[in-house]
Amino acid sequence: MASLEDLIPTANKLQDVMYDAGIDTLDLPVLAVIGSQSSGKSSILETLVGKDFLPRGTGIVTRRPLVLQLNNIATNSPLINQHHDEDEIPTDQNNDNNELTLEDHLRKNQGYEPTQRNEWGEFLHLPGRRFYDFREIRNEIQNETARIAGKNKGISRIPINLKVFSPRVLNLTLVDLPGITKVPIGEQPADIEKQIKNLILEYVAKPNCIILAVSPANVDLVNSESLKLAREVDPHGRRTIGVITKMDLMDSGTNALDILSGKLYPLKLGFVGVVNRSQQDIQSNRSVEEALDNEEAFFVRHPVYRTISTRCGTRYLAKLLNQILLNHIREKLPDIKARLNTLIGQTEQELQTYGGTGVITKENRAGLVLQLMNKFAARFVSSIEGTSSDISTKELCGGARIYFIYNNIFGSSLKSISPTENLSTRDIQTAIRNSTGPRPSLFVPELAFDLLVKPQIHLLLEPSERCVELVYEELMKICHNCGSPELARYPKLQAKLIEVVSELLRERLGPTRSYVESLIEIHRAYINTNHPNFLSATEVMADIVDSKKTRRDQISKKPDLEDARHSLAKDLAKKQNEDSSPTLTSISDADRIRLSETSSDDDEKDPSKQSKDSFLNYFFGKDQQRGTQLNGFTESYSLDTKGDRTTEFLDFDNLQLNNEGGQQNEEHMPQMNEREQLECELIRRLIVSYFGIVREMIQDQVPKAVMCLLVNFSKEIIQNRLVTKLYKEALFEDLLMEDQNLAQDRQKCVKLLETYKAASNIIGDIL
Incomplete structure (x- = not known):
């Protein structure tokens, strides 16, 4: 197990590996600095670094997240004397003017070297180049911000990664986020408040992020935008540090002791009060070291804060942040290691879908x-x-x-x-x-x-x-x-x-x-x-003959029934004419009974007819739609029917046979005989x-x-x-010519796998 001091550099290495690969799948431990505009965020960061290196001005100055890695190095560290090609000034392709600074000009033409070589900054988008003049760092931040986010005060979620090496800093990794604003100014987009809030939430909503909520002391704490936003993602205040700036600007007779002691707004990691450098101090080029001494003297001499002076000031804040970040990284590294193992397995499986990493040769x-x-x-x-x-x-x-x-x-x-x-x-x-x-x-x-x-x-x-x-x-x-x-x-x-x-x-x-x-x-x-x-x-013919004989036997019983119905119909018609009634409603009940009895007698003589519709039902219209149906052919009885009914049924038998084939009109053909x-x-x-x-x-x-x-x-x-x-x-x-799109996806997958394995090796060295 490596020492605690190695944990933050290890986390920084992981961040560098992820940045180089353009990957954001690991939730690495980080400190995110949030606050409203002019709340003092930039002053805190510059004080922690000990240098003026951040852009200043009105409106939104920080328009891209700035990932700031502070690396403490010894005064005799080999990194200080590491060889860099200082004589060759890299061409800044991001700067349209490509003008040389005064320091570059002196270094190139007169062999000029800065007096302090133990403090410098490096940008990941400019690998291999060291910035010893921190004013150049400020210019590069401005130029890189304008290149991505434009010059109309818009914002971008693409971060700027800056490393600062110095023997006077503590190992820290912070993310400076754009200041919270309410009203768009100038050329700012109308929804600038929503854009900034969404950008901040991308960082602070991650469980491994420690929130550094900056609030000025001269503003009521209940109106603090940073604490409101922190409470949305950390309602119990378990990973939020409160920083109260501008302690020296509070109204006379007031103090922030209740806030700093956690009585007014409790936070697990507590509050820290700091005194920012004034604008006059910056304009007069007062050193950061002197400002830190003045800040310490303010808390020691203050009648209220002197009892907690050891827990106030930027120096204490730096130590506190360093300790919190160390503990946080130590706590989260095993989870990150497990997450990396899962990602390695998933990536290897995905790579197999692209055909693996095998190189095709003539032999294979x-x-x-x-x-x-x-x-x-x-x-x-x-x-x-x-x-x-x-x-x-x-x-x-x-x-x-x-x-x-x-x-x-x-x-x-x-x-x-x-x-x-x-x-x-x-x-x-x-x-x-x-x-x-x-x-x-x-x-x-x-x-x-x-x-x-x-x-x-x-x-x-x-x-x-x-x-x-x-x-x-x-x-x-x-x-x-x-x-x-x-x-x-x-x-x-x-x-x-x-x-x-x-x-x-x-x-x-x-x-x-x-x-x-x-x-x-x-x-x-x-x-x-x-x-x-x-x-x-023979069997078929016998069956046909039997069926025909049965049908004829049934037909032979019908004439008696038909004659009775025909006679009754005539009597009813005669009675109707005598009564001069257009309907049949005047038929006497006796006639109805006689007609019904006749029908019933016929049914008794022929039980097979009991299931048939009676003449009475038909005649009185109780089922006018039904006639006598045989095999699809319908014959309705009429009152003036004459002739032999047996002949009609025999003709029907012929029709039945003729229509089974599907043709309906064949009158031109000779009539078929029984054979x-x-x-x-x-x-x-x-x-x-x-x-x-x-x-x-x-x-x-x-x-x-x-x-x-x-x-x-x-x-x-x-x-x-x-x-x-x-x-x-x-x-x-x-x-075996590969698909170009698939080949590109496979190369990305290979690079991703290599990145995860490199990150796993970095963690493995300290676990």
Whole structure:
């Protein structure tokens, strides 16, 4: 474990490392100085340093955060005599005038050297250059502020880093922040108050920041803007130090003893009172050392403050800040070490996504290309088999999507095809008549069945081809998603891999589609009526005859019921005419009862009719929308119906058979006799049976064909195809050309990792 005095320089080294890398991810321990304008912040900092080096003026002078590192060095430190090229004056590219100062001119032309070489300042934006004249430091701060923040009194969050080396300072690191203002002045932006507050909060809101809240003694403490702002981020006052400036300017008879003792506004780190150098002292060039002696004498001679004089003044403040910062750094360093280890692990993992830090040489690029090819092929296969490590949980993909195509999309498409949807009864009748020629047939012609069933089997071709296309599209999608972060480093290689696999899939698409088409043609080439699942024509015919006989038996019972209803209708109509009533409401209750009883008697004679609508319900309009419906054809009863009802039902039977094919207007065709009706129905049922058999086989065979000829073939040959096409020495250089944006990101990641490791080593030396 290193000494306490080494902790602050260690923290300064960490800050330098972070600054050089442009990184602000570490919450390093720091002292932030906040206060309103003209509260005395600059005087405190200059007194701590012992030099006048800060810009002064009206309005906002500090417009960029100033990170001030005070480094105590011994009078015989080797740093004092360290060689610097003083003869060569660095060109200040930030200064448009590039004029030499008087000291530079004397040093260059007359060999002039400053008398004091043990105190100097260095800016991190001007590495290697020492400023022995602190007036030059002031000018450089002004120039650097104007370069970034402009000359219109605006502010910037980009800090200026200044190191001061002197044997008369204590090791400290402070951040001087812009003074809090309320009203924009001159060319200041209208929202300058909000900008300054947000900038201050960026620093003081960090848990590792010690807040140095500066408040003038001649302003009521309840109106202190610095304490208000500190309380927002540190409500319990655990990391806030109160500094009361201008103690000598308080009204006569008043004092700040209650404040300094913590009775009025308690802070864990307490309050310290200081006396600033007056403007007259600055103009008369009174030294800081003399000002410190006068300040000490003020507190010793004061009748109220002399009891606490040892805890007042800038010298005491410097020691207190040094001790607080040391303890704070010692407390926070283990956490910073743990944070660095976490950042190193995260950065190393991020670097792997960019392909690591490996340098590509002629010797290892062949192996790298082969390795990336194998990984690409393995990801393609694993995506199909469902063994990939990055399987999506949002949607079906890969092999699961192919399974869905087979069983859901393709299966539903086949089931949605109606075997006889585009086949009318007249088509069947015409096919039967055409297949018999000039002779009447004794039996149902088998040729007619073949002619009719083959076009229906052809309906299965379109969904089968669509199934092949969907699987092909899914394989193409898998191919495009097989990239990896390591492969993304080489966009040309990735594009070539996708191109080769896409070409392979296109090659296999044609043979697969042709084989599926041949499956349909095979089933159309030979109609196997001996298939065990195919319906027997004898059984089908017997079932049709039985169904027709049952229907005719039901129709034969209807005439008696119709005659009774017809007679009752005439009686009701006659009675209506006698009463000269335009409605049927004058029907007597007796007539209603008689009509109802007639209907009930008929229902009792024929129990199967009890579920049918009664004539009474129809006649009185209780269900006017319903008639007698049989197989989609509706027949409504009329009051003037005459003739044989059996004939009408037989005609309806013909209509039923005719309309099953879907055609409604075929009056130009000859009327079918009973034999033709039976033949057409027989053919229709046989087509439905055979189509179902073929559809079931196609649903089973097409996915197998696609898997064999397209999916599995691609899985097995993909690696050989990639090696054959791309594993060539002449292609390696072009294939391994890195993406420029990714290469830049990788370089940033490498630099970040090196920075974190350097910071970890710095902390490791003292822990």
